[in-house]
Amino acid sequence: MRRSALVLAFAAACGSPVAAPPATLLGRAVLPAGTFAAGPASGERLGSGPIHGQAVPFASQPVQGFSALLANDDGTYLGLVDNGYGKIENSADFHLRVYTLRLDLRTAAGGSGGVEVLGQIELRDPDRKIGFPIVQQFSDARVLTGADFDPESMQRAPDGTLWFGDEFGPFLLHTAADGVVLEPPIGLPDLDRPGLELRAPQNPNNEEGAALRLMNAVAWRGRQRGAIRPPVFSPHHAMVKDEAPGEDGRELFAIDSLRAAGFPVVVWTVNEVARMHALMRLGVDGIISDRPDLLYQAARSFDGDGDGVSDFVDADGLVRRERIDLQGHRGARDLRPENTLPAMEAALDQLMTTLETDVVLTADDVPVLGHDLELDARKCRDVEGGARRVRALTIAALQRRFVCDGLVRGAEQANDRTLSPVVVAFASAEGLADPYTPPTLAQWLGFVAAYGDYYAAGPGAGHPEAARRAANARRVRLSVETKLTPDDPFAAVFAERVSAAIVAAGATERAWVQSFDYRTLLQVQDRAPALGTVFLLADGTNLPVLGGAPSRWLAGLGWPHGVTARTQPLAVATSGGFEGMALRSSPPALLPILEKPIVGAPAGEVWIHEYDLSQRTYTERRWRHRLEAGAVAVTDFQLDADGRGFVIERDDSEGELGDAFKKVVRTITLAAPGATVEAGARVDLLRIADPHSLAPASAGDVGVGGGVFAMPFVTIESLVLLPQGRMLVGNDNNLPFSVGRHRGDGRPDDQEFVLLQVSPR
Structure with a gap:
């Protein structure tokens, strides 16, 4: 007997066991790992040797690391790249972009299985809405990079603007349709401690x-x-x-x-x-x-x-x-009077x-050694008398009048000229009156x-x-x-x-x-x-x-004076920010979900917050999502037309099948705020039926051939819900690091997009 999605959800809510519905591969398209777009060289911090056979650094910008997808009205998709190379430290030369993609899915009816990159949107802040320093702080375009934000989720608002969920803040980032930042990044309020935010260690406001x-x-x-x-x-x-x-x-x-x-x-x-x-x-x-x-x-x-x-x-x-x-x-400084040639000799x-x-x-713009803008009488003797401010003295007057041999740093400090034979000889050759005459920089x-x-x-x-x-x-x-x-x-x-x-x-x-x-x-x-x-x-x-x-x-660079982990705790885990973010149409709201539990939260519990798009503010509503046994993170979150949620959950495995965990978990409709969202049907992304051999066996590859298809990637981060019980799922290939598919020859993962049938037609 065919069971509707409502029956499945009801059974889950009542605690009845629900078998995972069969997922069938309807189509597959692959964007090769070595796909590049115009732009400056990238990946300098990756080193100079090949990684999994991929030469680094790259001569331009790799088209890789898709962490979110949006369907366009014309059948194309917007694909969001994440921060580049997985870390804030190595991604300063990776430009944050949204690419327009056309997928020619290989299906039972045909198709090449290729992906065409049609264009790009570059995220940038020319109007200086971002108050903290960014990599291209001193440019006019202020293109955003992977050391500024780690965007992992994306939604298009009813007004056509784009919203991104970031992991470094975690922030919500709002841009025009062309990628121009419209307002300052929006932090996540801590509902349990008013006046504070939930922040990650990479947050620039600490x-x-x-x-x-x-x-x-x-x-x-x-x-x-x-x-x-x-x-x-x-x-x-x-x-x-x-x-x-x-x-x-x-x-x-x-x-x-x-x-x-x-x-x-x-x-x-x-x-x-x-x-x-x-x-x-x-x-x-x-x-x-x-x-x-x-x-x-x-x-x-x-x-x-x-x-x-x-x-x-x-x-x-x-x-x-x-x-x-x-x-x-x-x-x-503690052995000889400071900033003198004898002090330099002692250091050498x-x-x-x-x-x-x-x-x-x-006064005549000559750089001269010295720490004090006005010569300290304890340090520098004046043989003539007069002004002591260096900027008021010519170099000739300074060197004629002052001998800076004062002992002010304790018993170890000495000014015996016999301890400085090189300076004595040099001073004589240079015509300096004393070895402790203030020297010029030259x-x-x-x-x-x-x-x-x-x-x-x-x-x-x-x-x-x-x-x-x-x-x-x-x-x-x-x-x-x-x-x-x-x-x-x-x-x-x-x-x-x-x-x-x-x-x-x-x-x-x-x-x-x-x-x-x-x-x-x-x-x-x-x-x-x-x-x-x-x-x-x-x-x-x-x-x-x-x-x-x-x-x-x-020099105009912002700094969060006095804001430290002691006054503003860093409770969000590194790489634990807004990996997923659903859009609710009525009333319009963003529902960002934290990828991992925050510090102090129960193990396996991640939170969903609500950002009211009409009022431009977070509400005080929050839901709890319980990770499935075996999962360590949520990597996407979407709502269907009936308001039911779908999340991708994963473990940290790569290139493994067996006990590995990569699933789409369907949840019942969000209940009262504070409630735990109950899990319903599950789609196992490691056990997908492939009756049409759309992913034929390939020597050394994992998860293809034999009528069963798998996505054995460490990160599967893109989910698009389509009509008639279909969904499009994509991996983040983490170029050049991840090798989940090509275990035989060690080639880096490609970017794969798969169309699944996950419920009865």
Whole structure:
């Protein structure tokens, strides 16, 4: 006896066992994995070698990763790509698009089984509706990328505009039919805690998720100007997430994410060996210290792999700078007076891989070493008297009047000239009045070269450390920090003079300019893109204290001041956002469903929320959906004309049949808010009848041939409900990673679209 969908739903509601209806393959179309569209190169963060036989990076934009489908009136479909390569860290060069597709399904009546790509819609934000930094922040078009959003679901509203469900926020994203963003992304309110949202770790409105967004924006800008080196992220060390976080709530940034995105992480300022070792275990790329002697000691004694050999210092005693960067802060601030040539000599004696210094501008626009805009009387003696503001002094007056040998940092600091033989010789040759005369940036660069000469073939050649010191000085890196105030109008002049001095010294390839003032660093990108840039970050400097006004030093880049996981918890799982989103026609509403349970929710329970399209707001209505045994996630959610829901549920298997779980689960009509949605009929996507051999056997392929068809993909994410009990189902092929079908030869999955008959006609 034929049973209607109503009978099936009623039986499910009453708890009666319901056998899965037979699903029959009516048609199949395949878009090959190697399908590309016009656009810039993509997949840089995938590496340089083939993955499953697919060469990476790609020369243009791959047409892949469909996570949602919409039927058009003309028989074509809109196909939404997700964030690109599966992670926020590796998808900054993947453009978010919706492609128009024509499927020529292979059916019993014919058809090629091919897919034609007819056009594309590029998601973009030219009107700057998005308030947080995006990758193309500094462009006019502001094309959205897979490091900005991870769109997984899509619906067309009655007015023709498009709505997307995102996983990174999770957000609702609203665009015009041509892909232009119409309003700011809409966060998901936490119904249990008014005033808060349900947020994922990648949410840019928490400080934890903000650093990567900021660095993506400045990196993209630099590349457009010819920059080759990635910018460096340099936070205070207490802002790095530690295995033993403190109580101040500032352990914000997971360095693994930043490094995976290609951004070196160099932390400052660390003067205790135990903390240095802790940061080395975390995998930082560099450490800045006032005590180069202790920093070298920490590197030499660090044996993370337990093989009895230092991880960071080679047999010759030189630091393996490809593994870690050891930076002498202001030279060797706690060993000699800061930002002086003797401080630099002390840092070089300790084999630092980078010398770090501050510079300020004189009245005649000469960069000179120094941290203070007005010379501190405790640090710098004035032999004549008068103004002490550096910007009011010419370089001649500055070097004539001041000797900066003040001891202010404790017992280890010394200014004995006999401890600095290279500086004594250099100062005499340069005509400097004293080894502690404030040097210009050009003189500092010259001194570094002179140091190498001194130990290579000069008076220091007989020193027992001569060979090491000479070799290290020849390769030492140089980091120059600009010092100015947020109101200073001469950031461009500063950048020009600093860049020119470094270029003139032939030090471009091993020099970086760093600053808390991002305006200066953007000016460096414009003037000398071959120079490296280092973006410093700290509360009370370029990040205002909680409640303070935004700093001009951030160059217009937004930052969620003081919003951390302690004040705004991150309860949504990574890759647990709006994978599915149904559209209800009356009253019009979006029904986004979370892919996975949130933190604290019962195991296997995912939530459906309601967004009222008429009122443009979330309601307080919510439903609970219980995952089937064996499923770990919901990957799509749609309503049929009678208001019944259909969800795709899956496990994490790939290329497996047997006990794997990939099903479409039909649910009864949504009941009262708060109720658990009951499951009804199930369509097993791994056991589909193929009586017409529309998917014939192919050597090494899984799930084809023998009259039974399967979709053995890790992700099956697109569902379109069609009349007469049919549905169109599509996989996200996760190019180039997933190999669910072609297990024999290891080729990456294609994008497959299958038409199923799932209920009686």
